[in-house]
Structures are given as structure tokens and as C-alpha cells.
Amino acid sequence: MSETPFDLLVIGAGPGGYVAAIRAAQLGLKVACVEKAPALGGTCLRVGCIPSKALLESSERYHEATQGLAQHGVKVSGVELDLSTMLARKDKVVTTLTRGVAGLFKKNKVTRFEGHASFQAPGEVTVTDAEGAVQTVHAKRVLIATGSSVTPLPGVELDGDRIGTSTEALSYPSVPEHLVIIGAGVIGLELGSVWARLGAKVTVLEYLDRIMGGMDAELAKTAQKIFTRQGLTFRLGVKVTGATVDGDRCVVTYEGGEPLACDRVLLAIGRRPNTENLGLERLGLSVDKRGCIPVNAHFETSVPGVFAIGDVIAGPMLAHKAEEEGIACVEHMVTGYGHVNYDAIPSVVYTHPEIASVGKSEEELKAAGIPFKKGSFPFIANGRARALEQTDGLVKILAHPETDRVLAVHIIGPRAGDLIAEAAVAIEFGASAEDIARSSHAHPTLAEAVKEAALAVDGRALHI
Ligand code: FAD
Ligand code: NAI
Numbered sequence: 001m002s003e004t005p006f007d008l009l010v011i012g013a014g015p016g017g018y019v020a021a022i023r024a025a026q027l028g029l030k031v032a033c034v035e036k037a038p039a040l041g042g043t044c045l046r047v048g049c050i051p052s053k054a055l056l057e058s059s060e061r062y063h064e065a066t067q068g069l070a071q072h073g074v075k076v077s078g079v080e081l082d083l084s085t086m087l088a089r090k091d092k093v094v095t096t097l098t099r100g101v102a103g104l105f106k107k108n109k110v111t112r113f114e115g116h117a118s119f120q121a122p123g124e125v126t127v128t129d130a131e132g133a134v135q136t137v138h139a140k141r142v143l144i145a146t147g148s149s150v151t152p153l154p155g156v157e158l159d160g161d162r163i164g165t166s167t168e169a170l171s172y173p174s175v176p177e178h179l180v181i182i183g184a185g186v187i188g189l190e191l192g193s194v195w196a197r198l199g200a201k202v203t204v205l206e207y208l209d210r211i212m213g214g215m216d217a218e219l220a221k222t223a224q225k226i227f228t229r230q231g232l233t234f235r236l237g238v239k240v241t242g243a244t245v246d247g248d249r250c251v252v253t254y255e256g257g258e259p260l261a262c263d264r265v266l267l268a269i270g271r272r273p274n275t276e277n278l279g280l281e282r283l284g285l286s287v288d289k290r291g292c293i294p295v296n297a298h299f300e301t302s303v304p305g306v307f308a309i310g311d312v313i314a315g316p317m318l319a320h321k322a323e324e325e326g327i328a329c330v331e332h333m334v335t336g337y338g339h340v341n342y343d344a345i346p347s348v349v350y351t352h353p354e355i356a357s358v359g360k361s362e363e364e365l366k367a368a369g370i371p372f373k374k375g376s377f378p379f380i381a382n383g384r385a386r387a388l389e390q391t392d393g394l395v396k397i398l399a400h401p402e403t404d405r406v407l408a409v410h411i412i413g414p415r416a417g418d419l420i421a422e423a424a425v426a427i428e429f430g431a432s433a434e435d436i437a438r439s440s441h442a443h444p445t446l447a448e449a450v451k452e453a454a455l456a457v458d459g460r461a462l463h464i
Contacts, residue, residue, distance in 0.1 A: 014042020016310030017145030020326030155242030359408025375456030
């Protein structure tokens with residue numbers, strides 16, 4: 001039994017929870033964080049953002065060495081894949097970063113509890129460790145940051161090996177011969193790209209009649225063309241009815257077509273909030289119909305003193321969204337101020353080329369009745385993209401026709417994930433397309449494509 005009266009107990013040490021804990025400690029609160037996994041960092045650091053990006057980087061290098069360097073006049077021969085080294089490097093990146101979070105907790109004097117947290121009452125949480133030992137932690141306020149897990153699909157029998165989730169797909173011990181992915185969303189495209197680059201045949205089955213539902217349709221269409229050219233096979237409008245394993249083979253069944261034989265299946269149809277076994281019922285706290293914990297503008301639930309942020313509440317399931325919420329939540333607790341501008345949260349798909357957006361899609365603006373004018377610029381007309389030999393894609397800026405204020409920016413192309421930062425700052429500052437167009441952008445850079453798209457909003461792009 002711990003008698004320490006903490007000012008704040010955070011449940012979950014993902015990017016939402018650990019950042020909130022550190023910020024709260026910086027603000028002078030006495031903070032504890034309970035995490036059931038041995039390593040800190042949550043889904044993002046352990047089995048999400050970081051390991052997937054490590055593999056995307058390594059597989060891109062391999063692909064470049066085997067197929068991309070010749071056009072630069074660099075001849076290489078005898079290129080071989082050493083998958084175990086690639087996976088070990090990924091694991092090392094993860095371990096370094098998760099240990100880094102432990103170091104940050106020490107530096108900021110955040111007390112760490114290891115085990116599964118469950119509410120007994122609003123300020124009282126039990127922590128059960130792996131051996132079953134239970135201790136009780138008391139805190140004036142509790143912040144739920146328990147994240148999300150894979151949404152299951154009836155009939156798809158996850159066996160933790162051949163039929164698995166992104167977690168297994170980050171560690172396949174050999175390159176699959178044929179990988180079937182259920183869901184053409186972010187995970188399907190990123191991890192599909194990894195294994196296709198390493199030599200797997202990849203088939204993506206998607207329920208909708210398009211890939212990347214929710215993304216601006218023009219970008220999604222362009223992306224589909226590029227990924228198809230890269231060797232991914234998409235089957236759209238497909239209703240999967242089951243996936244079973246027999247030895248080292250799997251069979252995926254779907255309505256209206258022949259069963260697909262393969263050696264690995266990746267289920268990636270979305271994620272759902274982690275609220276099970278948290279003791280929410282003892283607080284009288286219920287979830288909404290999507291399973292999210294409802295909160296007010298300051299991330300407080302209907303139970304005073306109990307807060308929630310990140311994947312466990314509504315909104316995009318993104319690490320930086322969870323972080324912003326964690327910071328706003330604890331800053332509001334201490335200072336009375338704290339705000340997240342959801343219109344300025346970018347999202348990035350780390351494929352090659354990358355796809356990045358901030359603000360609403362054209363379709364969402366139309367549906368909301370918000371008028372817009374549009375300026376686009378293709379990377380094929382950008383000098384740096386030519387020099388890189390990466391000319392696929394475009395920058396599109398949507399601005400208000402009367403005020404010229406930037407409403408959204410959508411980019412598919414080289415380093416789109418880095419380029420979108422300028423757009424997010426522009427939206428945060430309430431900039432106009434003219435503001436971007438009149439800002440000097442170094443030459444020759446990919447960012448000039450953003451400037452040109454801003455000029456194009458006013459019909460005066462210079463290089464097209
Ligand atoms: P999480 O990171 O899920 O952390 C929650 C933590 O709470 C976990 O460590 C869990 O063990 C712990 N926990 C849960 N219940 C309890 C309990 N009862 N007691 C104690 N501990 C508990 N987002 C991006 O922005 N960029 C990306 O590139 C990106 N790539 C991704 C790739 C993959 C393969 C996946 C799966 C996700 C990716 N995401 C990415 C999404 C990102 O990982 C999540 O949005 C982010 O981790 C959410 O942060 P969080 O703090 O809300 O929750
Ligand atoms: P997703 O929501 O991105 O995509 C799921 C896809 O599966 C959708 O296209 C959906 O229409 C489809 N689908 C749903 N039910 C289906 C069914 N029964 N059969 C076939 N298709 C079906 O979810 P995903 O890829 O699992 O990723 C989960 C979340 O993780 C993302 O929403 C994102 O928030 C986060 N993530 C973020 C990344 C990034 O920021 N780069 C990378 C990876 C994940």
C-alpha cells in the first residue's frame with residue numbers, strides 16, 4: 001500500500017501519458033505514472049511509430065540499393081538483404097528511445113509504477129504487477145492515457161504469428177512469400193510498403209471502394225496509382241469473411257471471390273480505445289458508441305478529477321495529437337489555460353513518397369459548406385525533386401475565397417512529412433496563401449513547391 005498522496009497519477013506511458021507526466025512535473029506537480037508494459041513509451045515507441053519508421057527507412061535503403069541507384073550512375077552489385085540485422089537495428093532504436101523516457105522520468109522526478117491500473121474510486125487506483133502483487137496509489141487527480149489496440153474482425157483468427165497485427169508485422173522472421181493485408185489504411189500502406197520492398201508479394205483487401213478513407217480523394221487516388229506501380233495489389237470493395245491458418249499456410253475468404261492463399265495475414269482495419277479492466281464502472285463512467293471516453297474541452301470526464309487524453313478519447317489516433325492533449329490537459333489543471341487546435345494537427349503516411357495533410361479534405365470542406373479556392377503545384381516542376389529523381393506527387397493548398405486564409409494543405413511527394421510543418425504553422429498563425437507565397441523559400445528546395453502552390457491559389461505560379 002502506497003501512502004504517497006500524488007497530485008497527479010497518469011495511467012499509461014505512451015506519448016500522451018509520458019509527455020503529460022513530464023509537463024506536469026515541470027509545472028511543479030508531484031506526479032506518478034503507472035504502465036503495465038516493462039518498457040515506457042506506449043504503442044508509439046514499442047510497437048508503432050518508431051519501429052515502423054525504422055523498418056520503412058531500412059527497407060527503403062535496400063530498395064534504393066537494388067533498384068534506385070543505377071539511374072544516378074551508381075552501379076552496385078551483390079546487394080543482399082540481412083533481415084535479422086535490419087530487425088535488430090529496429091529493436092535497438094526502440095530500446096534506446098524507451099530507455100530515454102525512463103531517463104526523462106528520473107530527471108523530472110516522475111514516480112513510476114509497473115503493473116495494470118484499475119480504479120477503485122476517483123482518486124484511488126490499484127496497480128497489479130506481473131506476479132499478481134497489488135498496491136494502492138492515491139492521487140488528487142488521475143489522467144487516463146491507456147491508448148488503443150487493434151480492432152478485431154469476426155472470422156479472422158489471430159494466432160499471434162501467421163495471422164497477426166502490426167505488432168507481428170514489425171518482426172516477421174523472414175520475408176513473406178505472399179502477405180495479405182486486410183485494410184488499406186495507414187498501417188496497410190506503411191507495412192505493406194516495407195514487406196513489398198523486401199520482396200514479398202503484397203495483396204491489400206479493402207472494404208471501401210477507395211484506399212485511405214478520410215484522406216483527400218485526389219491524394220488517395222494519386223497514392224493508389226503510385227503504390228500499384230510499386231507492386232502493391234489492391235482489391236477494393238471486398239468484404240473479408242475469415243482468415244484461418246493451417247501449418248505455415250493461411251487462407252483468407254471474402255464475399256464474391258475465390259479464397260486467397262498466402263503465408264501471412266496482417267489485420268489492419270483500425271484501432272479501438274483501451275478501456276477494459278480499468279474499473280470505469282466503479283466510477284460510473286461509461287464510454288460512447290465508438291468506445292471512447294467522453295471528455296469536456298479541458299479533457300475532464302464526467303467524474304471530477306478524472307481526465308482522459310490520446311487514443312482513448314475521440315479524434316485522430318496520432319502520437320502528436322495525444323501529446324498536445326496531454327500538455328493542454330495538465331497546463332489547464334495548473335494554470336487555467338490549455339488548448340488544442342484540432343484544425344492544425346497534421347497527419348503523415350510515411351510511405352515513399354510520403355503523404356501529409358493538415359486541415360480538411362476537399363470533400364470535407366464541401367460537406368461542411370465551407371467555400372474554398374485551390375492552388376496545386378506538381379513536384380515534377382520542382383528543381384530539387386528533379387535532382388533527387390523523386391518527381392511523383394503534388395502540393396495542394398485550399399484557401400478561403402474571401403479572406404485567402406489557408407484552410408488546408410495536402411501533399412504527396414518527397415519529404416511531405418517534413419514539408420507539412422510549414423503548413424501547420426501557417427494554419428496555427430491564421431496565415432493567408434499570400435503570406436506563404438510572399439515568404440522567401442530557399443532555392444533549390446522541395447519547400448518551393450509549397451510556395452508555388454500558394455502562388456497558384458491566386459493563379460500566378462511561376463514555374464508551371
Ligand atoms: P499508447 O501509446 O497506446 O499508450 C498507452 C499505454 O497505456 C500503453 O503503453 C499501455 O501498455 C498502457 N496501458 C493501457 N492500459 C493500462 C492499464 N490499465 N494500466 C497500466 N497501463 C496501461 N502515430 C503517429 O502519430 N505517427 C506514426 O507514425 C504512427 N505510426 C504508428 C504505427 C503503428 C504500427 C501503430 C499501431 C500506431 C502508429 N501510430 C502513429 C499511432 C500512435 O502509436 C498512437 O496514436 C499513440 O501511441 C497514442 O498514444 P497514447 O499515449 O494515447 O497511447
Ligand atoms: P485505418 O483507420 O488507417 O485504416 C483501416 C482501413 O481498413 C480503412 O481503409 C477501412 O476502410 C478498412 N476496413 C475497415 N473494416 C474493414 C474490413 N472489414 N475489411 C477490409 N477493410 C476494412 O487503420 P489502421 O491502418 O489499422 O491504423 C490504425 C491507426 O493507427 C490509424 O487510424 C492511425 O491513427 C494510426 N497510425 C498512424 C500512422 C501514422 O500516423 N503514420 C501509422 C500507422 C498507424
